[in-house]
Amino acid sequence: MEESQRNETVMQYMPLVHKVVHGLKINNRDYDHDDLVNIGVIGLMKAIEKYNDSLNVPFINYAYMRIKGAIIDEIRKTSRVSRNKIKAVNAYYDAINELQQSLLRTPTETEIMAEMAIEMSELKKIYETVHQLADVSLDDILFEDSTGETSLQGVMTDDAVSTADQLIKKEQLQFMEKAVKKLSEREQQILQLIYFEELSMKEVGYIYDISTPRVSQIHGKALLRLREALGKDD
Numbered sequence: 001m002e003e004s005q006r007n008e009t010v011m012q013y014m015p016l017v018h019k020v021v022h023g024l025k026i027n028n029r030d031y032d033h034d035d036l037v038n039i040g041v042i043g044l045m046k047a048i049e050k051y052n053d054s055l056n057v058p059f060i061n062y063a064y065m066r067i068k069g070a071i072i073d074e075i076r077k078t079s080r081v082s083r084n085k086i087k088a089v090n091a092y093y094d095a096i097n098e099l100q101q102s103l104l105r106t107p108t109e110t111e112i113m114a115e116m117a118i119e120m121s122e123l124k125k126i127y128e129t130v131h132q133l134a135d136v137s138l139d140d141i142l143f144e145d146s147t148g149e150t151s152l153q154g155v156m157t158d159d160a161v162s163t164a165d166q167l168i169k170k171e172q173l174q175f176m177e178k179a180v181k182k183l184s185e186r187e188q189q190i191l192q193l194i195y196f197e198e199l200s201m202k203e204v205g206y207i208y209d210i211s212t213p214r215v216s217q218i219h220g221k222a223l224l225r226l227r228e229a230l231g232k233d234d
Contacts, residue, residue: 043070
């Protein structure tokens with residue numbers, strides 16, 4: 001593809017880049033909107049370079065996944081979460097699964113710590129790690145995008161939302177509402193402040209008169225509990 005033609009294609013699909021950036025709602029303060037758009041454009045250019053008709057996938061669907069993947073990969077690449085911390089989170093999930101099968105109920109924190117042979121301070125660090133990993137919006141953390149399908153019309157206009165998308169979103173919200181009700185009142189309030197009121201961790205800490213690290217621990221714990229609850233409803 002000639003450079004002029006490639007540039008025209010990039011300009012044609014810039015609304016798609018902005019749509020992806022807006023949809024992800026990245027919480028990482030190291031990136032502003034323009035940064036994410038620039039990363040998305042790189043993903044779009046790779047999509048233009050790599051795409052071929054033999055994929056049997058509409059270009060806009062392919063580009064959507066490439067753009068989204070480029071942004072998420074960049075966020076994860078610059079994350080300060082070490083492999084050991086990721087390993088600890090995975091061990092937490094394994095412990096939860098083992099305990100749920102043996103106890104036939106949700107285990108307590110004391111039981112989780114005993115199963116993992118760790119202290120409360122280490123469990124709090126796991127909550128903080130999950131908080132650090134939550135660089136995308138709540139629904140992206142809890143629900144995997146199974147199709148990534150979109151249309152150029154849907155990108156170019158605000159009101160062109162497909163019936164299928166509406167049904168999927170409605171179903172996700174129903175699952176989310178059921179899961180959120182299982183959280184403590186304070187956990188529910190903190191998620192509300194972070195994801196809907198869009199307050200910073202520091203601002204939430206000020207409201208509750210607790211430290212910012214404590215807010216991140218509660219946030220991480222709430223996300224873990226939500227994922228557990230959603231998993232039971234599958």
